[in-house]
Amino acid sequence: MKPIFKASNPISRDDVLAWDLKDPLAGMRDRFALPENTIYLDGNSLGALPKATAQRVSRVVKQEWGEDLIRSWNKHDWMGLPQRCGAKIAGLIGAAAHEVVVADSTSINLFKLLAAALRLRPDRRVILSDTGNFPTDLYVAQGLIELLDKGHELRLVAPGEISEAINEDVAVVMLTQTDYRSGRIHNMAEITAGAHGAGALMLWDLAHSAGAFPVDLRGCGVDFAVGCGYKYLNGGPGAPAFLFVAEDLQKEVRPPLSGWMGHEAPFLFDPDYRPAEGIARNLCGTPAILSLSALDEGLDVMRDAGMAAIRHKSVQMTDLFIALVDQNCADFGFRLLSPRDPELRGSQIAFSHEQGYPIMAALIDRGVIGDFRAPDILRFGFAPLYLRFADVWDAVDILREIMTRKSWDQPQFHKRMAVT
Amino acid sequence: MKPIFKASNPISRDDVLAWDLKDPLAGMRDRFALPENTIYLDGNSLGALPKATAQRVSRVVKQEWGEDLIRSWNKHDWMGLPQRCGAKIAGLIGAAAHEVVVADSTSINLFKLLAAALRLRPDRRVILSDTGNFPTDLYVAQGLIELLDKGHELRLVAPGEISEAINEDVAVVMLTQTDYRSGRIHNMAEITAGAHGAGALMLWDLAHSAGAFPVDLRGCGVDFAVGCGYKYLNGGPGAPAFLFVAEDLQKEVRPPLSGWMGHEAPFLFDPDYRPAEGIARNLCGTPAILSLSALDEGLDVMRDAGMAAIRHKSVQMTDLFIALVDQNCADFGFRLLSPRDPELRGSQIAFSHEQGYPIMAALIDRGVIGDFRAPDILRFGFAPLYLRFADVWDAVDILREIMTRKSWDQPQFHKRMAVT
Numbered sequence: 039m040k041p042i043f044k045a046s047n048p049i050s051r052d053d054v055l056a057w058d059l060k061d062p063l064a065g066m067r068d069r070f071a072l073p074e075n076t077i078y079l080d081g082n083s084l085g086a087l088p089k090a091t092a093q094r095v096s097r098v099v100k101q102e103w104g105e106d107l108i109r110s111w112n113k114h115d116w117m118g119l120p121q122r123c124g125a126k127i128a129g130l131i132g133a134a135a136h137e138v139v140v141a142d143s144t145s146i147n148l149f150k151l152l153a154a155a156l157r158l159r160p161d162r163r164v165i166l167s168d169t170g171n172f173p174t175d176l177y178v179a180q181g182l183i184e185l186l187d188k189g190h191e192l193r194l195v196a197p198g199e200i201s202e203a204i205n206e207d208v209a210v211v212m213l214t215q216t217d218y219r220s221g222r223i224h225n226m227a228e229i230t231a232g233a234h235g236a237g238a239l240m241l242w243d244l245a246h247s248a249g250a251f252p253v254d255l256r257g258c259g260v261d262f263a264v265g266c267g268y269k270y271l272n273g274g275p276g277a278p279a280f281l282f283v284a285e286d287l288q289k290e291v292r293p294p295l296s297g298w299m300g301h302e303a304p305f306l307f308d309p310d311y312r313p314a315e316g317i318a319r320n321l322c323g324t325p326a327i328l329s330l331s332a333l334d335e336g337l338d339v340m341r342d343a344g345m346a347a348i349r350h351k352s353v354q355m356t357d358l359f360i361a362l363v364d365q366n367c368a369d370f371g372f373r374l375l376s377p378r379d380p381e382l383r384g385s386q387i388a389f390s391h392e393q394g395y396p397i398m399a400a401l402i403d404r405g406v407i408g409d410f411r412a413p414d415i416l417r418f419g420f421a422p423l424y425l426r427f428a429d430v431w432d433a434v435d436i437l438r439e440i441m442t443r444k445s446w447d448q449p450q451f452h453k454r455m456a457v458t
Numbered sequence: 459m460k461p462i463f464k465a466s467n468p469i470s471r472d473d474v475l476a477w478d479l480k481d482p483l484a485g486m487r488d489r490f491a492l493p494e495n496t497i498y499l500d501g502n503s504l505g506a507l508p509k510a511t512a513q514r515v516s517r518v519v520k521q522e523w524g525e526d527l528i529r530s531w532n533k534h535d536w537m538g539l540p541q542r543c544g545a546k547i548a549g550l551i552g553a554a555a556h557e558v559v560v561a562d563s564t565s566i567n568l569f570k571l572l573a574a575a576l577r578l579r580p581d582r583r584v585i586l587s588d589t590g591n592f593p594t595d596l597y598v599a600q601g602l603i604e605l606l607d608k609g610h611e612l613r614l615v616a617p618g619e620i621s622e623a624i625n626e627d628v629a630v631v632m633l634t635q636t637d638y639r640s641g642r643i644h645n646m647a648e649i650t651a652g653a654h655g656a657g658a659l660m661l662w663d664l665a666h667s668a669g670a671f672p673v674d675l676r677g678c679g680v681d682f683a684v685g686c687g688y689k690y691l692n693g694g695p696g697a698p699a700f701l702f703v704a705e706d707l708q709k710e711v712r713p714p715l716s717g718w719m720g721h722e723a724p725f726l727f728d729p730d731y732r733p734a735e736g737i738a739r740n741l742c743g744t745p746a747i748l749s750l751s752a753l754d755e756g757l758d759v760m761r762d763a764g765m766a767a768i769r770h771k772s773v774q775m776t777d778l779f780i781a782l783v784d785q786n787c788a789d790f791g792f793r794l795l796s797p798r799d800p801e802l803r804g805s806q807i808a809f810s811h812e813q814g815y816p817i818m819a820a821l822i823d824r825g826v827i828g829d830f831r832a833p834d835i836l837r838f839g840f841a842p843l844y845l846r847f848a849d850v851w852d853a854v855d856i857l858r859e860i861m862t863r864k865s866w867d868q869p870q871f872h873k874r875m876a877v878t
Contacts, residue, residue: 071525108500142563144743146715172727173721173728186606297563311601329746329748407527412725
């Protein structure tokens, strides 16, 4: 660990309290509604509620829907919300405003762009991905291949073997940049260049990336990307997702999910589909305005903080967490799954432990909310906008207590239930 | 017109005030938040806000998201919301609870089921629909055909010629039951039987049907259906849509949009897609919980009223509207596009008029909110839960005034903008 702030050896709680005092993002915490007595280390799964979002949603429900009713499509420009929201996300991921739009779910957006990519490489049959990809990405590819029934293949290799597996059979390389368990980051620039070198297209899933650290889609020459609104973007449960299509490809994309919101002129009610110019053609049905408005509002918090400051604090927090587990929990059998080098990881840290499930259940019972991922992974996300360094200290201290007292070994913590 | 209540000849405002006093649904109006000085005849495009929905959304945002955060997937059973919500809709459309699920948009659900239908009829190449279908339905079919690239054809015939056009080339008949302009209803039982007689599958779009009048999917032996949450179901702007798959077909459907929420065990993170049992396999990505919760709450209002009572009042209202236009606006050049026989129409009435656009703009300016559909159609929806007979009277009276004084012929009413 290279602490950016000064620390004693061993690191003390007073050290991290001093860090909080100097934290330039400390004031952002007040913009979130957070439960009492909780250290929320699951903002990578569902981001916390920005206070302004509660007000915005209430206004959208009572004023825009309740009072202005159908007129709101024009009066409050609900029609333009997918693009306005997309433009805000563009600023976080190194895209131009007109290259991003918010629509549907990550899975569905992936389907759209994967289908578009295969159509742009009609002579190639391979979708290349890695075995560590988030399963829904693989499912979507499997479903598309089965639907097309043209002999396409989803080829999976180990995450470290992607670059050497790219060849001229590959139509599109489809990867999630940040491993959903370990937080390991793929090298976007290098892999994208490798894909292009072999004539393949590149599609990145930015779940666990967007809002976690600066992404540079244009700088890396990426063709397509999708991402999630409800993690680091704090858009609320099941918030709509986004998609990115590089400017020079936008005209070439024929949307497979060709709905009226992606039509050149939705309200002409023309019986023939003609895709809209630009990114809008990737819209399909009517957008879920309540959920979309919540996302739109949350993005302003992110913009005000700035991705550089967020990343800076994120690295400090994840470094601190690893250092404190090393220091205070060394004898309990945790194995770090995340890279030690912060350059190689996102804003989350994973440990494996054979008793991972009951340990996470015991942590949650004590108010430290992380999550469990099969088979044995404890996952902790660090959202710099609303977490304090003292929270990191306290979380590890509670973990130490649980391990020292073996308080995880109680029947109620072993009872499995769906953990999302 | 056959007034179910007594009326003088000509019908007077006192007559309809008396009807309101006897209306068994009169009390439902108080369950909606409605703007002052507005007669809202566009509930078929965006249903009004149930008061309980505003409270529910606020609770979901502040308590479930803000306080309980990620735990709400279990604690408030967000996981089960698409099915619970689907079960409520099932009761309105003659389906079994386990045959309906809420997901995505109508367009996307149509894509799923259309793709499933084509796969179930691999030797047939025709999707049969009518020229009056809502354009997005046609766009979705066009997009799917282009994607599959297997020589499928979208065959369109006039709405009245569907039955005779069904033959053994047809894989699936895809129709919107209620014409989005005129409100004309297709005979679901007869056309479905015709499709089955020729070995084709039947897919109904229930936009403008669900919540407008009783639908009997099981009684008619329908295979597939989709529908919209934001019209008569009062689910809010862009509310998630629903889909229906008949019980005996559920196992045969291979979802083309195969996301993790439709997996047999989403949280096993298995790299191979295995569809869930039953209707759940038609889910794809993470559901938009805020929008979904709003829909869920609105459905309770509908259930409390009962579809039979809703239909009864709907017929009275649409009959009254036609009779009053006949009586008070006979000389102004309106042409009724909706069937006069209430058995043949839904809960909306359309007139064409060569000055349709400025007339509707003038009506809206006076607080009578209907909508305009190209090229020359004035469309009025009647939502019996929150409209009074006196509203129908007053709307026609305002129309009469506008026509008598030619007050539609002002520059601001001719200026075109997007009308949704």
